[in-house]
Amino acid sequence: MIIDASIRKKLNFFELAIDFSCPDNEMLVFIGPSGGGKTTLIRMLAGLERPDEGRITFGEEVWFDSKTNKIIPPRKRGIGYVFQDYALFPHLTIYENAAFAAAEEKEVDRLLELFQIAHLRDRKPHLVSGGERQRCAICQALARNPRLLLLDEPFSALDAVTRRELREELKDLKKELSFPVIYVTHDINEALYLGDDIIPVVEGREDREWMQRAISRGPSKRKPTRAARKQKLALAY
Amino acid sequence: MDSMALFITLKLALVTTVILVVLGAPLAYFLAYNRFFGKPIIEALLYLPIALPPTVIGFYLVVAMGPRGFIGSLWKTFTGASLLFSFAGITMAAILYSLPFAVQPMKATFQKLDGRLVENAAVLGLSPLSIFFRVVLPNSRSGIIAAAILVFLHSMGAFGVILMVGGSIPGITKVASIAIYEAVEMMDYRAAGLTALCFIPISYLFLLLVNKLNEDG
Numbered sequence: 001m002i003i004d005a006s007i008r009k010k011l012n013f014f015e016l017a018i019d020f021s022c023p024d025n026e027m028l029v030f031i032g033p034s035g036g037g038k039t040t041l042i043r044m045l046a047g048l049e050r051p052d053e054g055r056i057t058f059g060e061e062v063w064f065d066s067k068t069n070k071i072i073p074p075r076k077r078g079i080g081y082v083f084q085d086y087a088l089f090p091h092l093t094i095y096e097n098a099a100f101a102a103a104e105e106k107e108v109d110r111l112l113e114l115f116q117i118a119h120l121r122d123r124k125p126h127l128v129s130g131g132e133r134q135r136c137a138i139c140q141a142l143a144r145n146p147r148l149l150l151l152d153e154p155f156s157a158l159d160a161v162t163r164r165e166l167r168e169e170l171k172d173l174k175k176e177l178s179f180p181v182i183y184v185t186h187d188i189n190e191a192l193y194l195g196d197d198i199i200p201v202v203e204g205r206e207d208r209e210w211m212q213r214a215i216s217r218g219p220s221k222r223k224p225t226r227a228a229r230k231q232k233l234a235l236a237y
Numbered sequence: 238m239d240s241m242a243l244f245i246t247l248k249l250a251l252v253t254t255v256i257l258v259v260l261g262a263p264l265a266y267f268l269a270y271n272r273f274f275g276k277p278i279i280e281a282l283l284y285l286p287i288a289l290p291p292t293v294i295g296f297y298l299v300v301a302m303g304p305r306g307f308i309g310s311l312w313k314t315f316t317g318a319s320l321l322f323s324f325a326g327i328t329m330a331a332i333l334y335s336l337p338f339a340v341q342p343m344k345a346t347f348q349k350l351d352g353r354l355v356e357n358a359a360v361l362g363l364s365p366l367s368i369f370f371r372v373v374l375p376n377s378r379s380g381i382i383a384a385a386i387l388v389f390l391h392s393m394g395a396f397g398v399i400l401m402v403g404g405s406i407p408g409i410t411k412v413a414s415i416a417i418y419e420a421v422e423m424m425d426y427r428a429a430g431l432t433a434l435c436f437i438p439i440s441y442l443f444l445l446l447v448n449k450l451n452e453d454g
Contacts, residue, residue: 046360074359087357091375101361144361 001059003148003180007044008053011037016204022180022197029183029195031211037204038184039084042152045182046081047074058148080141080149085157086133088125094136095121102143111139115169131162138170149181156185167193188214238431241408242416246393249324249412253331253392258385260332261339266369268340269347284337291334295401298330302402327403327410331392338387346380347373379450386443386450393436 004021016037022028030038043049045056047063050071056064063072088097094117099108112118115135120128125136134154141149151170155163171194174181185191188211191198200210268280286294302309302320308329312320320326350373358368374381396414403410405419413432420429 048356048360074356075362075364077360078362079360081357081360083353083357085353087351087353089354089357089372089376100358101363140361 001147001179003045003056003058003182005045005056006054007041007051007056009037009040009044009049009051011040011204014204016040018199018201018204018206020199020206022182024179025177026196027174027181027183027194029185029191029198030201031185031188031191031195031198032201032207034186036201038186038201039152041201042081042150042182042184045148046079046150047072047077078145078147080144080146082134082137082141082149082151082154084153086125086130086137088133088136088140090125093122093124094128094132097125097136098139098143100140100143103145107145108139108143111143114173115139129162131158131166134158134166135169138173147179149177149179151181151183153185155190156187163190170194238428238435239411239413239416239420242411242413243432243435245324245408245411246413249327249331249395249399250389250392252328253335254385254389256328257332257335257339257388258381261336261384262343262374262381263369265340265343266347266373269344283340286334287337291395291397292401294334295330295398298333298398298402302326302329321402322404322406322410324403324409327399327412330398330402331395334395334398335388335391338391339384342384342387343377343381346377346384349380350376379453383447383450386447390440390443393439 002021002023006019007016009016014037018037018041020028030041032038040049044051044064051064051066053066054064055062055066058077061072062068062070063077064070089100092100095108095112098112099105102108109118112121115138117128117132117135117139120132125133128136134157138151138154155166158166167190174194183191183194191211198211200207202210264283268276299321300306302312304310304313304319304321309320312318312325320329354372354376355368358372359365363371394414395412396418399410399412400415403412405411405415411419413436417429417432420426420432
């Protein structure tokens with residue numbers, strides 16, 4: 001199935017205006033500076049926010065259409081959504097969280113094994129590390145058999161080492177997934193590593209040159225450090 | 238010591254608490270997450286019992302619950318009995334009297350709840366009703382218990398409203414606070430003192446519990 005969207009929404013400082021589509025087996029990455037409307041975009045795909053204008057379709061289904069004033073609520077969209085910071089249910093254990101909306105229990109066990117958190121199954125979320133919580137959040141989203149997976153900066157709150165580990169795990173996992181995946185990040189490395197298609201979003205608009213500029217300008221106006229320069233070299237290839 | 242009156246007090250407080258938690262939780266949830274026209278006006282109306290003198294509430298309840306009152310005549314058609322001077326009558330009065338103490342803390346608890354949990358549950362396919370029972374309630378437990386304790390303590394202390402609506406019928410509507418007052422009126426300080434003494438450990442223990450719950454939450 002293809003997720004196809006054309007969205008306009010007035011935000012505080014600019015208008016979000018994006019058109020895109022993403023077919024099965026592909027990962028579409030939205031990248032751009034913070035505050036550029038990426039999270040709002042993904043929330044509109046999930047149905048948590050309403051666009052002012054536009055149309056969102058998934059295969060034959062119409063999820064949103066401003067012309068006919070139609071909007072399908074989040075619970076009927078069949079989405080897996082991994083939030084930026086942990087939205088695990090604090091009163092449930094890791095296992096119960098992963099199984100919260102699971103289609104079948106066997107799948108939950110398999111996912112917990114796959115993400116190496118099976119031994120933590122009886123712990124509450126506040127007693128495991130941030131990386132483990134985010135692994136659990138991915139398990140929770142996948143266990144419900146989603147038709148579309150949305151990931152909103154899922155690793156941004158993690159330390160660099162854990163982030164790289166999870167990034168690799170996600171890349172491996174992607175081969176298994178038969179549905180479209182939409183990934184939001186502000187990390188260029190992550191986007192290049194994971195994405196089949198990358199759309200840079202700056203102040204609500206697609207800006208194809210942003211990545212080039214971001215890479216050649218460096219992370220800030222200050223003189224780049226040696227480490228940052230190395231990063232850029234790695235990016236060039 | 239008037240153990241019958243104490244029993245009526247505990248029974249009244251318990252019934253009021255159960256009904257108010259069950260009715261108040263959805264109401265508080267609705268108020269916590271919805272904006273609508275006239276909301277501040279309705280909310281102020283709900284909290285009015287805090288601001289009004291108990292005898293004023295009592296007066297209007299007597300009028301409404303009397304045989305010609307709206308509630309009283311309705312009750313009479315359905316049950317054949319008078320609502321005034323009955324346990325059902327004082328229960329209704331206590332519910333109204335303690336309503337703000339149920340709604341306000343529960344609303345605050347629901348508002349404190351992380352909105353992403355509700356959003357996550359919605360995305361995971363839960364209906365609003367399942368979200369309430371599977372996500373909101375379990376994560377608001379301490380706040381709801383605190384509200385229940387406040388309601389219990391507040392209804393235990395009701396005096397003016399209960400006296401006006403229920404009179405002071407022993408075994409039916411004579412609650413402990415009225416029994417204490419009447420015992421003092423009859424210079425029976427021993428009986429009044431013993432009944433009064435029973436309140437202190439109950440109230441104190443419950444307050445300890447409320448404070449603990451507030452700290453944990």
